[in-house]
Amino acid sequence: MMMARGGAKVTKSLMTATGPRLFTTATRAMSHEGLSLNHLLKPTVADVSASSWIWNRDPTIGGGVRFASTITLGEKTATPTPTQENQKKTENESTGGDAGGNKGEKGITSYWGVEPNKITKEDGTDWKWNCFRPWETYKADMTIDLKKHHVPTTFLDRLAYWTVKSLRWPTDLFFQRRYGCRAMMLETVAAVPGMVGGMLLHCKSLRRFEQSGGWIKALLEEAENERMHLMTFMEVAKPKWYERALVITVQGVFFNAYFFGYLISPKFAHRMVGYLEEEAIHSYTEFLKELDKGTIENVPAPAIAIDYWRLPADATLRDVVMVVRADEAHHRDVNHFASDIHYQGRELKEAPAPIGYH
Numbered sequence: 001m002m003m004a005r006g007g008a009k010v011t012k013s014l015m016t017a018t019g020p021r022l023f024t025t026a027t028r029a030m031s032h033e034g035l036s037l038n039h040l041l042k043p044t045v046a047d048v049s050a051s052s053w054i055w056n057r058d059p060t061i062g063g064g065v066r067f068a069s070t071i072t073l074g075e076k077t078a079t080p081t082p083t084q085e086n087q088k089k090t091e092n093e094s095t096g097g098d099a100g101g102n103k104g105e106k107g108i109t110s111y112w113g114v115e116p117n118k119i120t121k122e123d124g125t126d127w128k129w130n131c132f133r134p135w136e137t138y139k140a141d142m143t144i145d146l147k148k149h150h151v152p153t154t155f156l157d158r159l160a161y162w163t164v165k166s167l168r169w170p171t172d173l174f175f176q177r178r179y180g181c182r183a184m185m186l187e188t189v190a191a192v193p194g195m196v197g198g199m200l201l202h203c204k205s206l207r208r209f210e211q212s213g214g215w216i217k218a219l220l221e222e223a224e225n226e227r228m229h230l231m232t233f234m235e236v237a238k239p240k241w242y243e244r245a246l247v248i249t250v251q252g253v254f255f256n257a258y259f260f261g262y263l264i265s266p267k268f269a270h271r272m273v274g275y276l277e278e279e280a281i282h283s284y285t286e287f288l289k290e291l292d293k294g295t296i297e298n299v300p301a302p303a304i305a306i307d308y309w310r311l312p313a314d315a316t317l318r319d320v321v322m323v324v325r326a327d328e329a330h331h332r333d334v335n336h337f338a339s340d341i342h343y344q345g346r347e348l349k350e351a352p353a354p355i356g357y358h
């Protein structure tokens, strides 16, 4: 109780010292990187009252310009009138509540009055995804070398290589040439290592009071990117009940195995993921061959993929597989690089992480 009172006092005195101006501008500082310092510290009336501005992100390595769009802040009202409530309902429906994994039929009441920002695309239409935002989209680097291979030299390398190779045999047997289904199922596994590695580095950073060199973010970005692969492929291949059961089992085993594997030897863990990604490139190349032969129908690309990879409106499944394969090649390079850092007796934080690039 005493501590809570003390905390409240400190907060109050901080707010008095900094004044409300800092708090009102803080949101803009986080939201708009291009705003000048002068405007952040002394916002004009126009700045404060402006309800929309342009989103711009700097070009990233190889990825090109991320996004440019317009954001409109929702107005907060203490007690919305019936008309406003109807408007809000329509808005929820038009922004695709379901698209973000929400149940769109009924709005969720917020005691705190927190409203999501209204986001529009460059062409003025509503941004319909809640599960990712325009500034998280990108163009895949299609120039990446797909044939690069890390030749295993040490015992650990060979162990990592043959572990992955031995996993391919049951996978080939189970899926055969059903590459859509295979891709979907493998992405449920591929999204685990980045999250586990990122989480462990996060905890290490807290434990040791030290920076991570950006590697927490890099690994979490990888996990999110892999999950988006899954969100894409589940649009073209629906999992059967026994496949869902298999995912639960495999996740339980793989998460724990990778967790302990990373604690014991991060250089082995990253090397193994590097080889897994090499296998993923191979699988997607086979997928492309089947699409070209016509044994798998080259259906239109899922809407989520068109927005996430900024593909043309008439993109097909083949285009999606191409960009996903480029992503896998990037994951391969990041993980072999991370393993190499450990092999040189250094820590990941000593080499700047490749952030903002998939």
Ligand SMILES: [Fe+2]
Pocket (backbone or CB within 6 Å): 187, 190, 225, 226, 229, 280, 324, 328
């Ligand atoms: Fe993937």
Ligand SMILES: [Fe+2]
Pocket (backbone or CB within 6 Å): 190, 226, 277, 280, 327, 328, 331, 332
């Ligand atoms: Fe990957």
